[in-house]
Amino acid sequence: xxxxxxxxxxxxxxxxxxxxxxxxxxxxxxxxxxxxxxxxxxxxxxxxxxxxxxxxxxxxxxxxxxxxxxxxxxxxxxxxxxxxxxxxxxxxxxxxxxxxxxxxxxxxxxxxxxxxxxxxxxxxxxxxxxxxxxxxxxxxxxxxxxxxxxxxxxxxxxxxxxxxxxxxxxxxxxxxxxxxxxxxxxxxxxxxxxxxxxxxxxxxxxxxxxxxxxxxxxxxxxxxxxxxxxxxxxxxxxxxxxxxxxxxxxxxxxxxxxxxxxxxxxxxxxxxxxxxxxxxxxxxxxxxxxxxxxxxxxxxxxx
Amino acid sequence: xxxxxxxxxxxxxxxxxxxxxxxxxxxxxxxxxxxxxxxxxxxxxxxxxxxxxxxxxxxxxxxxxxxxxxxxxxxxxxxxxxxxxxxxxxxxxxxxxxxxxxxxxxxxxxxxxxxxxxxxxxxxxxxxxxxxxxxxxxxxxxxxxxxxxxxxxxxxxxxxxxxxxxxxxxxxxxxxxxxxxxxxxxxxxxxxxxxxxxxxxxxxxxxxxxxxxxxxxxxxxxxxxxxxxxxxxxxxxxxxxxxxxxxxxxxxxxxxxxxxxxxxxxxxxxxxxxxxxxxxxxxxxxxxxxxxxxxxxxxxxxxxxxxxxxxxxxxxxxxxxxxxxxxxxxxxxxxxxxxxxxxxxxxx
Ligand SMILES: Cc1cc2nc3c(=O)[nH]c(=O)nc-3n(C[C@H](O)[C@H](O)[C@H](O)COP(=O)(O)OP(=O)(O)OC[C@H]3O[C@@H](n4cnc5c(N)ncnc54)[C@H](O)[C@@H]3O)c2cc1C
Ligand code: SF4
Ligand code: SF4
Ligand code: FES
Numbered sequence: 001x002x003x004x005x006x007x008x009x010x011x012x013x014x015x016x017x018x019x020x021x022x023x024x025x026x027x028x029x030x031x032x033x034x035x036x037x038x039x040x041x042x043x044x045x046x047x048x049x050x051x052x053x054x055x056x057x058x059x060x061x062x063x064x065x066x067x068x069x070x071x072x073x074x075x076x077x078x079x080x081x082x083x084x085x086x087x088x089x090x091x092x093x094x095x096x097x098x099x100x101x102x103x104x105x106x107x108x109x110x111x112x113x114x115x116x117x118x119x120x121x122x123x124x125x126x127x128x129x130x131x132x133x134x135x136x137x138x139x140x141x142x143x144x145x146x147x148x149x150x151x152x153x154x155x156x157x158x159x160x161x162x163x164x165x166x167x168x169x170x171x172x173x174x175x176x177x178x179x180x181x182x183x184x185x186x187x188x189x190x191x192x193x194x195x196x197x198x199x200x201x202x203x204x205x206x207x208x209x210x211x212x213x214x215x216x217x218x219x220x221x222x223x224x225x226x227x228x229x230x231x232x233x234x235x236x237x238x239x240x241x242x243x244x245x246x247x248x249x250x251x252x253x254x255x256x257x258x259x260x261x262x263x264x265x266x267x268x269x270x271x272x273x274x275x276x277x278x279x280x281x282x283x284x285x286x287x288x289x290x291x292x293x294x295x296x297x298x299x300x301x302x303x
Numbered sequence: 304x305x306x307x308x309x310x311x312x313x314x315x316x317x318x319x320x321x322x323x324x325x326x327x328x329x330x331x332x333x334x335x336x337x338x339x340x341x342x343x344x345x346x347x348x349x350x351x352x353x354x355x356x357x358x359x360x361x362x363x364x365x366x367x368x369x370x371x372x373x374x375x376x377x378x379x380x381x382x383x384x385x386x387x388x389x390x391x392x393x394x395x396x397x398x399x400x401x402x403x404x405x406x407x408x409x410x411x412x413x414x415x416x417x418x419x420x421x422x423x424x425x426x427x428x429x430x431x432x433x434x435x436x437x438x439x440x441x442x443x444x445x446x447x448x449x450x451x452x453x454x455x456x457x458x459x460x461x462x463x464x465x466x467x468x469x470x471x472x473x474x475x476x477x478x479x480x481x482x483x484x485x486x487x488x489x490x491x492x493x494x495x496x497x498x499x500x501x502x503x504x505x506x507x508x509x510x511x512x513x514x515x516x517x518x519x520x521x522x523x524x525x526x527x528x529x530x531x532x533x534x535x536x537x538x539x540x541x542x543x544x545x546x547x548x549x550x551x552x553x554x555x556x557x558x559x560x561x562x563x564x565x566x567x568x569x570x571x572x573x574x575x576x577x578x579x580x581x582x583x584x585x586x587x588x589x590x591x592x593x594x595x596x597x598x599x600x601x602x603x604x605x606x607x608x609x610x611x612x613x614x615x616x617x618x619x620x621x622x623x624x625x626x627x628x629x630x631x632x633x634x635x636x637x638x639x640x641x642x643x644x645x646x647x648x649x650x651x
Contacts, residue, residue, distance in 0.1 A: 027370055031383075
């Protein structure tokens with residue numbers, strides 16, 4: 001067990017109430033303040049929230065890994081599971097990018113810097129960083145599912161971590177240039193020589209567009225390295241992208257246990273208790289959200 | 304093993320005495336039906352019935368439960384911050400719980416009391432509770448506790464077992480918690496253990512013989528999850544279901560809940576409420592996508608969870624104690640015994 005895992009368990013472990021020791025409540029959010037809100041996309045439907053812990057000690061308790069998620073809690077509205085977009089190597093804040101769809105997300109979009117909310121977590125498993133050490137990593141993302149992939153890229157590019165991984169390839173696509181997340185960082189990553197960055201859009205009439213045009217599966221076919229025992233693909237995106245990327249990875253010889261995906265189910269508790277998010281016997285909140293294609297093939301197709 | 308005899312007059316007196324040190328819960332008639340509720344001072348549990356409509360899971364896990372409170376008043380220093388509230392975890396006892404319903408708490412325990420995460424509300428309530436079971440002499444036609452791994456005199460999950468011998472009650476002391484309860488009640492007329500044990504054994508055999516439902520569960524664990532999931536019988540099994548959710552609300556082993564915030568002016572609470580996999584909203588994503596959009600998928604989820612996913616995940620038998628409530632209350636006669644048989648025998 002690694003240190004971070006230990007903290008996770010420690011934080012939620014409960015000491016017998018009869019001995020009068022304070023019981024940790026895994027449903028109780030840490031209070032946070034919204035430090036900054038950044039509108040990411042041209043349709044203004046995606047905003048990034050930078051959150052800062054009100055009690056500085058909580059940051060340490062919230063030790064997380066790239067690929068995990070958290071429950072964002074807004075008093076009076078409820079909680080939503082959102083992938084952690086910041087990297088564990090970035091200290092002093094947490095970052096989440098939220099698509100506006102319903103009750104809580106719409107309310108969040110109307111909040112402002114300085115407002116108080118809460119956060120529970122970190123939750124779920126993470127991308128298999130220990131297994132991927134020394135290996136090539138190919139990140140394939142589409143739309144706003146790029147959040148935990150950003151976390152992963154920043155994590156791997158950290159000077160202390162970059163030597164731990166071999167080649168790093170990133171293929172990231174959105175409908176239009178204006179729908180890409182984290183545009184400044186994407187431009188920086190394009191310039192680096194220690195990673196292969198392939199940005200693409202479905203279509204654009206922008207004459208200055210310097211990058212690819214084409215769907216993510218097509219660009220994957222053209223740019224991704226062939227699969228082998230030392231190469232892992234992490235795939236996150238809308239169902240349609242996943243559906244058409246899978247055959248491309250098959251063709252490139254990626255084996256199912258080298259294809260890693262992150263799933264989404266409606267959630268409430270986030271800790272495997274409320275019974276809402278199961279696929280077969282797995283609770284996506286606790287046993288996932290990260291699964292290999294091999295694992296998914298053994299589970300009912302109900303997601 | 305220790306056995307106590309209580310004549311029926313001292314029953315009421317003991318309960319009255321217990322009122323000082325325990326919150327007492329028991330079955331009472333409310334409107335038309337019996338349910339478990341907290342007994343008023345002097346109110347006696349009604350032990351004349353076979354079992355309550357809803358299970359006593361609410362004694363530990365209420366249908367609605369406040370988790371936190373908050374204020375939205377920005378003039379208050381801790382506005383928008385959720386705070387824990389004081390809850391009553393003083394000793395409580397549930398009197399007249401049937402053995403099946405008591406075992407149900409052990410069936411749901413691995414969910415609320417998992418190695419990684421502990422549900423503080425369930426655990427503290429559970430630990431505060433003394434379970435005074437009431438043996439079943441006349442199980443009904445829908446009961447199938449014995450094939451479900453339980454039984455009319457089953458002791459798992461009980462602190463005391465109360466047996467009605469017509470002219471008096473015999474109490475079998477199962478745990479220390481039960482012992483403490485007895486001394487608080489002042490019941491101490493110990494009887495010869497061998498004779499009492501023999502008498503109870505005879506009654507147990509008679510009661511068990513009355514359970515005629517035969518359900519096989521032995522093959523479930525060896526089936527493949529995806530095979531069962533794709534089995535051909537689900538459409539037919541789900542055909543009549545109207546997704547009313549009655550089965551899940553009445554069931555002692557169904558544990559799913561929803562979390563909601565409710566605000567009154569500036570003051571608000573975060574609460575949890577029983578929920579049901581039978582409702583389409585249960586899994587509806589904000590995007591409109593719903594992985595369990597049809598009733599077949601939802602009926603399949605209920606039975607697969609109880610009879611396969613649970614079996615594989617916890618290696619603790621099936622997630623059902625055979626109380627028969629879902630069978631008795633289903634408006635369209637969907638019968639878990641039949642579905643279990645279909646699953647258990649699927650694929651030869
Ligand atoms: C592991 C995980 C990571 C996610 N990461 C992101 C992210 O980085 N950015 C992002 O914008 N969205 C993400 N989502 C989706 C996001 O959780 C939903 O869009 C959000 O919960 C919708 O909430 P709402 O109140 O606005 O919608 P409503 O439709 O009003 O939903 C009501 C409630 O249902 C639940 N719910 C509804 N849809 C979902 C859903 N798709 N997943 C889980 N719970 C749901 C929530 O509790 C929500 O408050 C993620 C989901 C999961 C499971
Ligand atoms: S599934 Fe039906 S028979 Fe089994 S415990 Fe629940 S209500 Fe009782
Ligand atoms: S009680 Fe019967 S009709 Fe109602 S949801 Fe359950 S199985 Fe369906
Ligand atoms: S969200 Fe509650 S079990 Fe997964």
